Each structure stands twice: as structure tokens, then as C-alpha cells.
Amino acid sequence: MPELAVDQLTAADPASGQPFVEFRNVSLAYDETGNAIEDITLDIRRGEFIAFVGPSGCGKSTFMKLCTGLRPPTAGGVTVNGKEVTGPLSITGMAFQNSNLLPWRTVLDNVMLPLEIVQPHRSRLRKHRKEYEEKALAMLEKVGLKGYENKAPYELSGGMQQRASICRALIHEPELLMLDEPFAALDAFTREELWCMLRDLWQQQRFTVVLVTHDLREAAFLADTIYVMSKRPGRILESRTVDIPRPRSLETTYEKPFADLVLSLRTRIGAVRA
Amino acid sequence: MTLSQPMRDRLAPWAAVVLLLVVWEVTIRAFNVPQYIFPGAIATVDALWTHSGPIGKHAWQTFWTTLVGFLIGVVVGLILGIMIGTSKFMYRTCYPLLVAFNSIPKVAVVPILVVWFGIGTVPAIITAFLISFFPIVVNVGTGLATVEPELQDVLRVLGAKKRDVLFKVGLPRSMPHFFGALKISITLAFVGTVVSETVASNQGIGYLMMSAGSQMRMPLVFAGLIAISAMAMVMYGAMAWLENRVTGWAHRQ
Numbered sequence: 001m002p003e004l005a006v007d008q009l010t011a012a013d014p015a016s017g018q019p020f021v022e023f024r025n026v027s028l029a030y031d032e033t034g035n036a037i038e039d040i041t042l043d044i045r046r047g048e049f050i051a052f053v054g055p056s057g058c059g060k061s062t063f064m065k066l067c068t069g070l071r072p073p074t075a076g077g078v079t080v081n082g083k084e085v086t087g088p089l090s091i092t093g094m095a096f097q098n099s100n101l102l103p104w105r106t107v108l109d110n111v112m113l114p115l116e117i118v119q120p121h122r123s124r125l126r127k128h129r130k131e132y133e134e135k136a137l138a139m140l141e142k143v144g145l146k147g148y149e150n151k152a153p154y155e156l157s158g159g160m161q162q163r164a165s166i167c168r169a170l171i172h173e174p175e176l177l178m179l180d181e182p183f184a185a186l187d188a189f190t191r192e193e194l195w196c197m198l199r200d201l202w203q204q205q206r207f208t209v210v211l212v213t214h215d216l217r218e219a220a221f222l223a224d225t226i227y228v229m230s231k232r233p234g235r236i237l238e239s240r241t242v243d244i245p246r247p248r249s250l251e252t253t254y255e256k257p258f259a260d261l262v263l264s265l266r267t268r269i270g271a272v273r274a
Numbered sequence: 275m276t277l278s279q280p281m282r283d284r285l286a287p288w289a290a291v292v293l294l295l296v297v298w299e300v301t302i303r304a305f306n307v308p309q310y311i312f313p314g315a316i317a318t319v320d321a322l323w324t325h326s327g328p329i330g331k332h333a334w335q336t337f338w339t340t341l342v343g344f345l346i347g348v349v350v351g352l353i354l355g356i357m358i359g360t361s362k363f364m365y366r367t368c369y370p371l372l373v374a375f376n377s378i379p380k381v382a383v384v385p386i387l388v389v390w391f392g393i394g395t396v397p398a399i400i401t402a403f404l405i406s407f408f409p410i411v412v413n414v415g416t417g418l419a420t421v422e423p424e425l426q427d428v429l430r431v432l433g434a435k436k437r438d439v440l441f442k443v444g445l446p447r448s449m450p451h452f453f454g455a456l457k458i459s460i461t462l463a464f465v466g467t468v469v470s471e472t473v474a475s476n477q478g479i480g481y482l483m484m485s486a487g488s489q490m491r492m493p494l495v496f497a498g499l500i501a502i503s504a505m506a507m508v509m510y511g512a513m514a515w516l517e518n519r520v521t522g523w524a525h526r527q
Contacts, residue, residue: 068431090433096424104446104523116442118432152523172432180424 018082019043020208021067021176026076027233028062035074035233036062042227042236046175047206051219051226053265055273059234060212064178067210068092080176089176090118093169093207097181099161101153101168108149111136111167118172139167143197159190163197170201179211183218192250195221203247216265220244221253228268238268313493321493322500328482333501336467336478339395340505343402344463348456351407355414359448360440365415376408381469388474398470398478405466406459413455417448450524453517460513464506 021044029035037059044050052060065071066078069085069092078085093114101110115121115132125132140149143163145156153161162182169177179198183191199222202209213219219226220242228238244257252258277285295315302314309317322329354372358365380401387397421444429439471480479498486494518525 065427068427070427070431088431088433090431092431094424094428094431096428098422098424100422100425100428102443102446104449104521113429113442114432117429117434117438169428 018079020046020048020081021210022077022079023066024077024079026066026073026078028059028066028071029074030062037066037229038233038235040076040234040236042239044208044210044225047208049202049209049211049222049224051211051213051223052229053213053216053219053226053269054229054234055231055269056214057232058229059232060229061180062234064094064180064210064212067176068094068178090172091175092178093172093174093176094178094180095162095165095169095182097184099153099158099165101161101164103153105153106150107140107145107153107156107164108133108136110153110164111140111171113168114172121172136167136171139171140164142201143167157190159186159194162186162194166194166198166201170205170207173205173207175207177207177209179209179213181213182211184214191215191218196250198222199248216262216269217253220258220261220265221248221250226265228265228272230272237272240265310490310492313496317493318496318500321491322497325494325497329479329497329501332477332479332482332498333505335395336398336464336471336480336502337505339398339471339478340402340460340463340467340509343399343466344406344460346399346403347406347459347463348410350403351410351455351459352414352452354407354411355448355452356418356440356445358411359415359418360436360444365419372408372411380405380466381473384470384473387470393474393476395475395477397474398467398480401470402463402466406463409455409458409462410452413451414448417451418444421447449521450517453513453521456513456517457510460509461506464502464509468502 021042023040023042026040027035027038040063052063054060062071066073067080067085069078069080069087069089072086080089081091101107102113105113112125112132115125121132137146137149140146143166145160145163145167148156148160148164153164156164162185166179166182169179183194186194195218198209202222209222211219211222223242226240226242227236228240229235230237240261242261244252244261299315302312307314313321354368358368358372383404384397384401387400391397391400418440421439425443426439429443434442467478468480468483471478472484473480475481479502483495483498486492486498
């Protein structure tokens with residue numbers, strides 16, 4: 001992949017001037033009990049890192065389902081890459097709070113699972129297995145799992161499992177990475193390590209990220225833009241641009257601008273919950 | 275003499291068997307129970323030895339009948355389990371029927387089978403099948419129905435079809451459930467075969483016990499019991515071995 005300048009990527013798609021992901025007045029109701037999310041309008045630039053924060057049950061995960069095409073909206077329209085979303089988008093990788101690694105597969109085979117499904121890799125996998133395996137191994141090395149490729153998932157710590165899970169989400173080089181509270185089950189130190197891992201991966205590859213989280217520090221440390229959601233039915237109350245310069249180090253999180261940002265987000269959500 | 279811990283662990287089950295035999299024999303002798311009512315351990319072992327030829331022949335008949343019924347049960351159980359495990363609609367439609375069917379005592383079905391198929395091996399195979407497929411259906415169905423929705427999302431978003439999810443995730447994940455069910459089913463299959471043989475056959479251990487009983491040859495009846503139990507144990511062991519080989523990942527140390 002040719003190296004692209006960062007500013008070129010974070011700007012709106014130069015070819016069309018279109019945002020990468022576009023939500024226009026989107027609502028989704030699962031059943032008659034009312035909307036899970038309501039009237040969401042937002043743009044995500046190609047290569048942007050956005051975070052959703054909000055109280056529990058505010059429809060953050062629903063947003064992910066809409067964005068990936070797993071669910072059609074009840075009202076409004078979702079466009080990704082200039083095209084209306086009508087079905088599952090295979091340019092997406094997903095990772096969740098639970099690493100969901102398959103216990104009967106080795107770490108390497110877990111990471112390679114998407115290649116057995118998504119085209120064109122699916123048809124190429126048998127003949128080019130070596131090449132794909134090398135790619136997966138390189139990926140594992142990048143997240144610090146070199147030497148663990150032949151272990152069973154349960155032999156790994158929670159943090160390592162989550163690293164492997166993110167490798168699995170990225171192996172088919174998705175343009176859009178969806179993360180649903182991926183670090184929520186980890187201890188504080190491991191979590192910060194994984195923030196840095198994700199930051200570095202993103203800095204190198206510049207995929208677009210949608211991060212759903214309860215952790216305001218996490219959102220502030222990683223994201224370009226933070227969306228604050230209301231209680232159910234989830235609406236966007238506020239969109240906050242994080243102007244802390246990149247690359248950010250963990251030390252940044254102990255400085256005043258960062259602390260102010262987190263505090264004001266906290267205050268906002270506190271008001272929503274009340 | 276003191277035994278090492280692993281040695282003691284290994285000998286303990288055998289010691290329990292010997293103890294049971296001793297208590298059995300001593301009790302029978304102490305109360306002077308006549309052999310045609312309740313034979314002692316020695317008389318039973320003696321019958322097992324003297325009649326080993328016919329017992330072997332009938333045991334073989336029971337064994338392969340059970341195995342055929344069980345294998346049909348596995349195939350049908352897997353198919354039904356996959357059906358109700360992958361489709362909520364099928365689950366809702368078929369599950370009550372399956373439960374209703376399973377609550378019918380299988381002994382009650384044997385006379386019907388005799389009318390349809392005559393006496394002999396066929397009703398025994400069918401009874402073994404009928405009694406053994408249900409645990410497999412329920413367990414495979416449960417295993418499939420409880421695949422994590424997030425994991426399904428991960429695969430579905432990549433364009434995975436239902437079939438992909440079934441073969442990559444659902445079935446491998448259900449294997450521990452499946453093998454758990456196999457261990458129950460194989461034991462039940464023996465019950466089915468013997469019940470059918472007792473009522474409607476002139477071959478098999480069930481028949482042997484029935485006819486020996488009618489002649490008051492109780493040691494032979496008990497020898498038959500021991501033969502069934504031994505076969506069922508061996509098959510249970512085989513299933514447990516297979517389980518360990520295939521789903522070792524589920525039994526981490």
C-alpha cells in the first residue's frame with residue numbers, strides 16, 4: 001500500500017468531496033416499543049476516528065449495526081463510500097468486549113477466519129495459504145503476539161485475546177473498523193497498553209474507526225470526534241472535536257486540556273443520566 | 275504395605291466392584307435365599323462362564339442391533355438438531371411435537387412395531403433409534419442456538435451465509451454438547467434394544483433373559499444383565515474417548 005500523507009486522508013474524500021460514512025435522519029425501531037436510535041445525522045470522513053459515548057442502552061451498538069449494514073434503518077438513509085447501505089458491508093471489521101475467539105482454533109487460525117469468508121480472499125486462500133499466513137503472522141507481531149500464533153486462545157491473557165481479536169478484525173484490510181467497548185473487560189494498565197496499540201495501528205494504516213465506549217478517557221485519547229448520545233431513544237446531543245495534537249502519548253492524558261475535556265464530557269453525560 | 279496415590283486411585287474402582295460382589299454373595303448365603311429367586315455372585319459368574327457361548331452369540335446380536343439403531347439416531351438427531359438450532363421458526367414448530375413424542379414410553383411402541391415389522395431385529399433397531407435420538411436433538415439444537423450473536427455479526431458482516439456460520443462456528447461449538455448427548459444416547463439405545471428383545475424377539479440378550487427367567491434359571495438371567503452392562507460400559511467408554519479426541523479443546527487442564 002502506498003504511504004499517503006495524513007492530511008490527505010483525514011480530509012474529505014478528494015475524488016467526490018463526499019464523506020466516507022453519511023447518516024441522514026436515521027432512526028431504527030427493533031419493535032413497537034419505540035426507536036432505539038432516533039434522527040441521527042452525521043458524517044464520518046475517510047480515516048477519521050470517531051467515538052460514541054453515552055449512558056447504557058443509548059443505542060450505541062445499534063449505530064454499529066446500521067453502519068455495517070447488519071440492520072436496515074426504519075427511517076432515513078445510511079451511505080458508506082458513496083453508496084447506499086443495503087446489506088452487510090464486507091469492508092468492515094468488528095471487535096467486541098468479548099474477544100469471541102473460537103476455542104478450537106489456534107490464535108493464528110482465529111485471525112485467519114475472516115479470510116475463509118470474505119471475497120476475494122475466500123477463493124484465493126487455499127492456493128495462497130502461505131502468503132496469507134505470513135500476513136497474519138506479521139499482524140500478530142505488530143500487536144505483540146509473536147510466538148503465540150500456535151497457542152489456544154485460553155492460554156492467552158484477556159488483553160492478549162483482545163489483541164488477537166483486533167487482528168482478526170483487521171486481517172482483510174477493512175476500510176472501516178467497528179469497535180464495541182473492546183477494552184471494557186480489561187484491567188486499567190492493559191487497557192492503556194491496548195489504546196496505544198490501536199493508536200499505532202490506526203496511525204500506520206488509517207482505516208476509519210467507530211469506537212463505542214463508556215470510557216471517556218478512552219474516547220478522548222483515541223478519537224478525532226466524540227459524539228455524546230442521549231438516553232433511549234438515542235439521539236446525538238453533541239459532537240465534540242478533540243483538538244489535542246497527534247501523536248498523543250499516555251502522558252497527554254494527565255495534562256490540563258485532556259482533563260478539562262474529560263470533565264466536560266462527564267458533566268454532559270451526568271446531566272443526561274439524571 | 276502402603277500404596278502410592280495414583281496406584282490407589284486406579285485400584286479403588288476395582289476394589290468397589292469386588293466389595294459389591296462379596297457383599298452380594300455373603301448376603302445371599304446369610305439369608306439362605308434360593309438360587310431360583312436371587313442367585314449369588316458366584317452362581318452368576320459361574321453361569322456367565324458355563325454359558326459363555328450362547329451369551330456371546332446373543333450379546334453380539336444385541337450389540338450390533340443397538341449400534342445400528344444408535345447410528346440412525348445420531349444421523350436423525352443431528353439433522354433435527356441442526357434444523358431446530360438454526361431456525362427459530364422450526365424450533366417453535368417442531369419442539370413441542372418432539373417433546374410430546376419423547377414422553378411416550380418406548381415399551382408401548384414395541385407392540386405397534388411388531389404389528390408393522392414382525393418380531394425380530396427390526397423392531398429392536400427402531401426402538402433403539404427412537405429412544406436414543408432425542409438427547410442428541412436437544413443438545414445439538416441448544417449448542418447451535420446459543421452461538422454468541424456478536425460472533426455471528428462478525429461473520430455476517432463479512433458476507434457469511436448461514437451455512438458458513440453453521441460449519442465454521444455452530445457445529446464445532448456444539449460438539450461438546452453433541453458428545454455429552456452421545457454418552458447418554460448409547461446407554462439409552464441398549465435399553466431400547468433389550469426392551470424390544472424382551473417383548474418381541476427370539477434373539478438377543480433380552481430374549482435370553484426372558485426365556486431363562488421363564489425357566490427359573492436366574493443365574494443365567496443375571497449373567498445376561500452383566501453382559502448388557504459390560505457392553506454399555508464399553509460403548510460409553512468409546513464415546514468418552516471419542517469426545518476427548520474431538521473436543522479436547524473444551525476440556526482444558
